[in-house]
Structures are given as C-alpha cells and as structure tokens.
Amino acid sequence: MPRARKPKKPNHLKHVLAAFEAGDVAQVHAILADLHPADIANVLEGLPPEPRTTVWAQVDNQHRGEVLLELPEAVRTDLVQQMDDKALVASARALDIDEIADLIPDLSDEVIAEILFDLDKQDRQRLDAVLSYPEDTAGGLMNVDAITVRENITVEVVLRYLRRRGELPEHTNRLFVVDRADRLVGELKVANLLTADLQARVSQIMERGDLVKFSALTPDKDVALAFEDYNLISAPVVDENNRLLGRITVDDVVDVIREQADRQVLAPAGLSEEEDIFAPVARSSRRRGVWLGVNLVTAVIASWVIGLFEQTIQQVVALAVLMPIVASMGGNAGTQTLTLVVRGLAVGTISESNARRLLSRELMIGAVNGLIWALVVAAVAVWWYGNIMIGVLIAAAMVINLGFAALSGVAIPFAVRRFGVDPALASGVILTTVTDVIGFFAFLGLATLFLI
Amino acid sequence: MPRARKPKKPNHLKHVLAAFEAGDVAQVHAILADLHPADIANVLEGLPPEPRTTVWAQVDNQHRGEVLLELPEAVRTDLVQQMDDKALVASARALDIDEIADLIPDLSDEVIAEILFDLDKQDRQRLDAVLSYPEDTAGGLMNVDAITVRENITVEVVLRYLRRRGELPEHTNRLFVVDRADRLVGELKVANLLTADLQARVSQIMERGDLVKFSALTPDKDVALAFEDYNLISAPVVDENNRLLGRITVDDVVDVIREQADRQVLAPAGLSEEEDIFAPVARSSRRRGVWLGVNLVTAVIASWVIGLFEQTIQQVVALAVLMPIVASMGGNAGTQTLTLVVRGLAVGTISESNARRLLSRELMIGAVNGLIWALVVAAVAVWWYGNIMIGVLIAAAMVINLGFAALSGVAIPFAVRRFGVDPALASGVILTTVTDVIGFFAFLGLATLFLI
Numbered sequence A, B: 001m002p003r004a005r006k007p008k009k010p011n012h013l014k015h016v017l018a019a020f021e022a023g024d025v026a027q028v029h030a031i032l033a034d035l036h037p038a039d040i041a042n043v044l045e046g047l048p049p050e051p052r053t054t055v056w057a058q059v060d061n062q063h064r065g066e067v068l069l070e071l072p073e074a075v076r077t078d079l080v081q082q083m084d085d086k087a088l089v090a091s092a093r094a095l096d097i098d099e100i101a102d103l104i105p106d107l108s109d110e111v112i113a114e115i116l117f118d119l120d121k122q123d124r125q126r127l128d129a130v131l132s133y134p135e136d137t138a139g140g141l142m143n144v145d146a147i148t149v150r151e152n153i154t155v156e157v158v159l160r161y162l163r164r165r166g167e168l169p170e171h172t173n174r175l176f177v178v179d180r181a182d183r184l185v186g187e188l189k190v191a192n193l194l195t196a197d198l199q200a201r202v203s204q205i206m207e208r209g210d211l212v213k214f215s216a217l218t219p220d221k222d223v224a225l226a227f228e229d230y231n232l233i234s235a236p237v238v239d240e241n242n243r244l245l246g247r248i249t250v251d252d253v254v255d256v257i258r259e260q261a262d263r264q265v266l267a268p269a270g271l272s273e274e275e276d277i278f279a280p281v282a283r284s285s286r287r288r289g290v291w292l293g294v295n296l297v298t299a300v301i302a303s304w305v306i307g308l309f310e311q312t313i314q315q316v317v318a319l320a321v322l323m324p325i326v327a328s329m330g331g332n333a334g335t336q337t338l339t340l341v342v343r344g345l346a347v348g349t350i351s352e353s354n355a356r357r358l359l360s361r362e363l364m365i366g367a368v369n370g371l372i373w374a375l376v377v378a379a380v381a382v383w384w385y386g387n388i389m390i391g392v393l394i395a396a397a398m399v400i401n402l403g404f405a406a407l408s409g410v411a412i413p414f415a416v417r418r419f420g421v422d423p424a425l426a427s428g429v430i431l432t433t434v435t436d437v438i439g440f441f442a443f444l445g446l447a448t449l450f451l452i
Helices: A012-021 A025-033 A037-045 A049-057 A061-070 A073-081 A085-093 A097-106 A109-118 A121-131 A155-165 A190-195 A220-230 A250-269 A281-307 A310-315 A318-347 A352-385 A388-418 A423-450 B012-021 B025-033 B037-045 B049-057 B061-070 B073-081 B085-093 B097-106 B109-118 B121-131 B155-165 B190-195 B220-230 B250-269 B281-307 B310-315 B318-347 B352-385 B388-418 B423-450
Strands: A174-178 A184-189 A234-238 A244-249 B174-178 B184-189 B234-238 B244-249
Touching: A012 A025, A012 A037, A012 A049, A012 B352, A025 A049, A037 A049, A037 A061, A037 A073, A037 B220, A049 A073, A061 A073, A061 A085, A061 A097, A073 A097, A085 A109, A097 A121, A121 A244, A155 A190, A155 B190, A174 A190, A174 A244, A184 A190, A184 A234, A190 B155, A190 B190, A220 A234, A220 A250, A220 B037, A220 B250, A244 A250, A250 A318, A250 A423, A250 B220, A250 B250, A250 B318, A281 A310, A281 A423, A281 B318, A281 B352, A310 A318, A310 A423, A310 B318, A318 A352, A318 A388, A318 A423, A318 B250, A318 B281, A318 B310, A318 B318, A352 A388, A352 B012, A352 B281, A388 A423, B012 B025, B012 B037, B012 B049, B025 B049, B037 B049, B037 B061, B037 B073, B049 B073, B061 B073, B061 B085, B061 B097, B073 B097, B085 B109, B097 B121, B121 B244, B155 B190, B174 B190, B174 B244, B184 B190, B184 B234, B220 B234, B220 B250, B244 B250, B250 B318, B250 B423, B281 B310, B281 B423, B310 B318, B310 B423, B318 B352, B318 B388, B318 B423, B352 B388, B388 B423
Parallel strands: none
Antiparallel strands: A174 A184, A234 A244, B174 B184, B234 B244
C-alpha cells in the first residue's frame, strides 16, 4: 500500500543527488525511505547512470516492484538487469496480479517460474488471464480483483459479506452483479450500498441497462476516451459471452492518458515515451540517427528541386536568399492545419464525416493568410532588392504554397492513418517535405518563366 | 446524472450529419436524446456552424449545462450566445456548484443574478468560495460537496448518518474528518466503513498522517501530477489554517491532464486547445496569422544571413542548393533534444539539478550524429558536384550546427521558462531560428573563407 504524501513537492532529485555527491549513502537511504514509490521513480528517471545504480541499491525490496512499474520501459529494463533473481522475486511479491503481468516481459524464465511457484492456483490462473491479452488492450489493462455478488441477495447480506471479507480492492466504487455462469447482469454502486434500505435486494438497486463495459480486445485509447467522457472510476471487462473477466480502474487509465499524451508530443520528433533520458550515448545516437536519416532524405529531395534551377539562381542570386521564406511559411501554415487534424483524429472530433468541410475551411484560411503574408513578404522583397517583379513572384509562390499546405495538412494525416501508421509519428515529416518541394518549385519555377 | 453508455462508439457525428442533411430534425432529436452529454459535446465540436446551430436547438435543456462544460471555450461561448436567458438559467439548474462556477465567465450579469437567486444561501456561499480562486488552481477545480464527520463517533453512527442523508456525492471514496473549527484531522475511506467493526470510533480507523491535501492556490498541473503519482480518486483542499474548503475528484483531474496534453501538442504550432475547429474563417485567420507573422520574422532573419553571402553564392551556386540540408538537419536534431527537455520539464524529471549532465550527454549525441551524418551529406555533395572541398565544408558546417542544436535544445527551454513563458509555446520557434542562422552562417561563412 503506497503511503500518501504532501502534494507540494520538495526537490527530491536535488537532495538525492547532493547526498550521492557527498558520498553519504546512508542519507540517500533515509531520503528514499520517506518517499512514495512514484516519487522514487521520478528521482531515478532524472538520475544519470552512475548515481542511479547506487540509489537503486538503496531502495527497499518491498517498494522496488512498484517503483519499477512507474518507470519508462528502458529504465526499468536496466534496473531489472542490476537485480539478482532473489531480489526480483521479492519485489514481485508486493504486487497485484495485473502489476506482475506488466513486469513479466522484463523477467527471465527462471524468475517467472519462481514467481508463479509463489502464487496460489487461483492467482496463477488470473495471471494467465491477464497475460493472454496484448498490453495495449482492455484485457491487458484489467485487474482480476473484481468483487461479484448475486442479484437475489439483500443489501444486508452484501454488507455482511464485505465485512467478513475484509479490505476491499483499491478503487472499488462498484460491485459487479453476475449470474451463475459469471455473466454480467448489473452493477451495484458502493455508495448505494451505504444509503439503500438494508432489506432491499441487489436486483432492486443495481444498474442494469446501458452499462459501460469493455470487451477484452478494446484498444486502450478507446478505454481512456470512455473513462474520460463518462467520468468512470472502474468498469468491467467481459468476454464475447458477456462473462466477467476483470475490471479496469481509473488510476491505470490515467497512466494510459499520460502515455498517449507523451507519445503525441514525442513521436513527431522521432522519440519514444519509453526511452531513458540518460540512456547510453551510443543507443540514443542510433535511435535518433535513424530519424535524422529520414529527414536527410527529405532535405535531399528539397535540395534536388533547388538544383533543377541552378542556372536561374546563378542569374538572380536574390532567389537563393528569399527562397527559404517561401518554404518556411508554407511549412508553418501547413503544420498548424496538420496539428489540428492529427489531434482531432486522436480525440475523435475529426473523421471522414466532416473532413471535406474542414478542408474547405482550412483552404479559405490558407488563402486569406496566404494573400496577406504574400503582400508583406513581397513588400520586404521589393524593399530589399528594389525589384517589383521579384515581389510579385514571391507573393504568387506563397499563395500557391499556403494553399498546398492547407490541403496537405488535412490530407496527409488521413492518408497516413489509412496505411495503419500513427498520424502523430509520420505526418509532420511528409508535410514539410511537401511544403519545401512546392515552395522551392513554385518560387524558382515562376522565376525561371518570368524573370529570366 | 449522466447515463452510462457502451464503449464501442458508433459514429454519432455521421448519423447526426446525415439526419441534418436529410432535413430530418426529429431524427436529430431522437439520436441526441439517447446520447451521453459528453457524446453530444463531441458531435457538436465536430459540426460546422450551420448544422451546429440546428443540432444545438435539439438538445434538451436539462443536458445542455453538462454539454456546454464538455466543449472547448470557443464553442461554448458561441452556443451560449444562441440561448435566451431563460434557457441558460434552466441549464444551470441541473449542474453542481463547481460546474456552475466553470460556466459563469460565459454568462451575462442578468443570467448570473438569476442563477444566484435560484440557489439557497449555503450554495450561494459555496459558489462564492469556488469563484474566489483562479480556474487553474486547486481552489478553482474543487467542489464543495465534501462529506465531513467527527473523529469521536462510531462507524455505526457514520453509517446511520449516511443512510439518512441519502445519495452520496459522485466519486465519494473518502469522508473527511474535521474538528469543531472545520480543520482537517484525518480521512476515512468509504471502503473501511464497509469492513470495519461497527463499534470502532472514526479516530481508530481514519488515516491521519501524511495526507495528500492541496492548498487552494496549488497550480492545477501539480494537482494532476499528485493524482497521477498517488493514484487518487478524491483529495481535500484546505486553507492556510488547515480548514477544509472542498475536495477535488479524479474526473476533473482527468480533464486537466487531457487539456495539458492538448496544450503541449497545440501550443508549438501557435494553436489553442480552447479553439473551435469550425471557428469563423476571419477569426482563425487572424489568430493563426499572428503566428505566421512571428515565423516570418525568423525566416527573414535567416534570409538576411544568406544575403550576407550573396557574392559567394553567385560564384558557387552549389552552396544555395546544399545549404537547406545543413539548416534542416540542425533543426531536426535540435528539435529532438528540445522536445525531450520540454517534456521533462513539464513532468518534473528534468530540472536545474540534472541539466548540466543532460547537456553533456546531448552534446555527445549531437557530436556522434553530427559526425556520422556529416560524412553521409559530404558523400552526397561530392557525388553530386564532384568537388571534395564542398564535401569537407558541408561536413564541418553540419558538425558545428548539430553541436549548437544540442546546446540550444537544452538551454532554450530553461531560458524561456525563466521569462515566465510556457516552454512548449515558444521554444520551437527560437530553436529553428538558431539552427537556421548557425547552419547558413557556418556553411556559407566557411565557403567564403576556403572556397573563394
């Protein structure tokens, strides 16, 4: 059971680092002993490799399991490798079944066997159930600690049962009413238990229609949207025959929402939310290098377009000076549309149903801003070079590019999604390639036609 | 009370649009009558202005308040303007006090007066309490429906009190134990109430040490991090004398997390999470135009740097063709570092304590990738132009630019934050300006020195 802490955060990282640098391991241990596992995880995530190893050794075994679960995958894997089998089995002992399931992928077969040996038969079956679903589904997210009751008993009997049972699983705000075959027939709010007539039957006070329930393979992002929209604390997971498999609780959903948010921010830069900010330089360089390689390809394509107009540039060098403005403005305008669409697709407010209307609106905005900023850029160009024709050409190129930018900003995310790729990951690179190519081509092409 | 719905979402937007286009208003009404307010809000958000007005007119008054609260600010304001005073007062009637507080900024003085007139004295005081704190603080987020008990009574008395009181406020997973002066002395889990001995006193089973509690002015993002880290469902808000002011529930915190996530994604493109995707073209153009203006300034600065080397370019046009590659690779590498740092600052894993270590690590990654991709780019350049010197120069410029990119990626977010600006908003623009300027300056400058 995590201990509650005060919300105004002191800078734990700073204190731990100071103690580490002073060589005061006892002090490190003392600081950590007072912290919630989530806070310990935050400290570890912010530590470079050497202090991290030392600090990890000072975390008590009964907290280590929970700390590991709070860490990004890369950090977790590293720390697991630093632990011997006995310590790993001991850490797992303090965890719930669904938490053990999350840890399993990082463990060796020996450790897994040892942990299974530790569990009673029912828990072993439960662990099997959770492990049989992918991590990013309702089944992978669920816990198997749901309390079930029958519909024909009275409130008094339920209360007596709970009292005898002892401590309730965390975040139990509703019990699940099932029939003899474990099929879900209703839900009983704990709050109702407290206020209902003791002689009332469960069937009289339970909710039965329109229950929010998930099939085991529902994607976790749909689970998150439902929890968010319907303000849920817990919800049941059922199989295809409506048999209760487990329940999902809001604390795990909050983690899903945060992960999704991190992915939306990190993916466009080719980064992963499961990476370690202090990963070995070689590993990070390789991962990021791949992304730079992709970007190099797009940059070379843009350069190749410029190369087509070398002779034009040679005659009017001003073009080389001004051309990045056209590309950059197109890229920025397009990114605005793109960001809007990627986000709308993620939260569900944009879909095929309203895409065409959205496109015509974005094209209008592109036209308005294209015209206005084309005039400004033209003025700058004319003032700079005293050549009206250059001003006219750059203005025309800008309008063309901002039009294509709006079109691409709407079309690319839909296209990327159709190929089964996350729009947040790939859309940005494709868009800037398009706006660079169109920008350079329009400006230099028009110049070749009308200026030379 | 929101009705629960099935999670597998049918495409409500499509159905509503189809009914609207068929002119079948009765069908629109029938679809909406079946939907949860959050789903109605999603449909409205995805609708263009004309259908939106029609559809809004078909939403029942007792749901309208909740629907309004689920909408982005811009959409909410528009819809409020379409309602007469009577309808607004009626919509507010179905809301909790904290929800009414969220709606107040959109209402006219007459409507507010009418709503206040509707409330009893206690609720009016409660509304005042919530309104006295900024929206983005714990005080603005709290509700005033906390159930309080005294520590010297028995579990049996508490249970009897609750049973007489009737329905509990939503998401009541704990009661707050206060003394005579309303000071918070402990928390009593509802789950404990169900399992504890009936004769036990509250003081024996309540939690008293290390409670997670918020002062009214705690920023909402800190509240969100605490809920996330400590897996909370509800938590108390207290004043400076530890007197209970209200409680925050996880459903509101989930909204805060989603809003923050949206802001992190939208802010770097100069967009707001409170905007309407179908806002009038003039309004959107103006808002986005401002952002394009900022970007134009940075693009002109980059062009000005290129302009310094016009004569060099005139002699070696290849430089104009290749220079965007140097700028683009610097921009991409820098954006990776920047994205990592902005996100780390937001979630608290990066701070002044580990900034220097992070910087040296990012510089190393920048050096490794700079060298590797410099060689690749050099090879492309040599193959393209058959000129070894151009290859050497572009490689050197790349190494320089990726070094500065790493430095800027770490330094800029810290600097921006020190000026009190959200790093997510301004860092990206500044970074690409730096990498463009350094990239062009290094490449064209070196060429001027060694090639001419």
